[in-house]
Amino acid sequence: MSDAPLSVLAVIGSLQQASVTRVVARHVAQRLQATGCAVDVLDLEKEPLALYNPDITHDLPGYAELQGRVHGADVIVLASPDYHGGISGTMKNFLDHFWHEFSGKLFATIVASHEKGLTVTDQLRTVARQCYAWALPYGVSFTEDIDVKDGQIVSYALQQRLEMLVRDVRVYGELLARQRRADLAGTDEGFLARHRK
Numbered sequence: 001m002s003d004a005p006l007s008v009l010a011v012i013g014s015l016q017q018a019s020v021t022r023v024v025a026r027h028v029a030q031r032l033q034a035t036g037c038a039v040d041v042l043d044l045e046k047e048p049l050a051l052y053n054p055d056i057t058h059d060l061p062g063y064a065e066l067q068g069r070v071h072g073a074d075v076i077v078l079a080s081p082d083y084h085g086g087i088s089g090t091m092k093n094f095l096d097h098f099w100h101e102f103s104g105k106l107f108a109t110i111v112a113s114h115e116k117g118l119t120v121t122d123q124l125r126t127v128a129r130q131c132y133a134w135a136l137p138y139g140v141s142f143t144e145d146i147d148v149k150d151g152q153i154v155s156y157a158l159q160q161r162l163e164m165l166v167r168d169v170r171v172y173g174e175l176l177a178r179q180r181r182a183d184l185a186g187t188d189e190g191f192l193a194r195h196r197k
Contacts, residue, residue, distance in 0.1 A: 005038045006173050009073035012043040013080040013091030014112075019045070020148040021112040024140075024162070025079035027153060028110065031166045032077075037173075040069055044090045052096035063097075070101040074177035075108065075169055076133070082113030082120045082141075095127050102131040104180040104192050106173045108165060109139035112148075117141030132191055134176055140165050 010029045014021040022043065029039045050060055057063060070076070080091040087095075107128040111117030121139035128135040140161050142148060147155035153162070183192040 005036050006075065006170060006177060007073050008032050008037050008039045008075045008077060008169065008173070009069060010039060010041045010077040011079065011091070011094055012041065012045065013078065013088045013094060015045045015048075015088075015090055016081075017045065018151075019081070019112075020142070020144045021079050021081050021110070023148055023151055024110055024112070024142060024153065024158075025077065028077060028079075028162055028166060031162065032169060035166060035170050037170060040073065042066075042069065042094075044094060049090075049093055049097065052093055057097060067098070067101065070098050073105065074180075075106045075173040076102065077108045077110065077169065078124050079110040080112075080120055080124070082111055082115060082117050085115065085119040087120050087123050091124075099131040100195070102128070102133040103195055104176065104183065105133050106169065106176050107133050107135040108169050109135070110165075111139055111141040112144060113141050114143055134172075136165070136168055136172065 010025050012022050012025045026041065029041050033039045050057065078091065080087045107124065109121050109124045111120045113120060117139065121141065125135040142158050147153065147158040153159055180192060183190050184196055
């Protein structure tokens with residue numbers, strides 16, 4: 001690993017002001033920072049994205065800066081509420097904006113759900129696969145009023161699961177980031193070869 005800290009982009013895909021998704025995502029971001037990671041939080045309620053339109057999106061003000069933030073991340077942490085068994089429209093819109101920037105990176109998923117969040121986690125992992133990214137082999141899901149109340153994580157089980165996520169993001173994120181850099185700088189024919197400059 002280089003001397004640079006692991007760079008993590010945490011994306012909050014909820015527009016609700018009192019969002020439990022935001023509470024948990026910010027907790028994870030703070031814990032990752034405490035372990036030495038450089039964490040950039042993209043809160044889509046505070047930094048809204050125009051609806052993706054492939055004809056004009058890449059020319060809109062602010063797109064190039066956001067693209068740079070996504071491109072510069074080694075790990076993408078995706079936090080979404082479960083809406084009818086699917087990811088939030090806000091999260092889907094963010095994911096629609098990028099693909100090339102995700103290639104070879106690690107995705108980690110956090111889902112606020114009353115139904116275990118399995119379909120949402122699967123959808124986020126499918127996006128990772130389609131964009132040639134890696135995904136942790138598990139996601140973290142939680143329930144409002146059971147695991148998170150009044151802006152606080154109250155479940156010990158959730159706290160432990162989040163600590164596992166933080167550890168695995170750091171460990172596997174560093175491994176994949178190191179290999180990604182080597183693949184981009186190398187000459188071997190791997191899936192990242194097409195991303196070489």
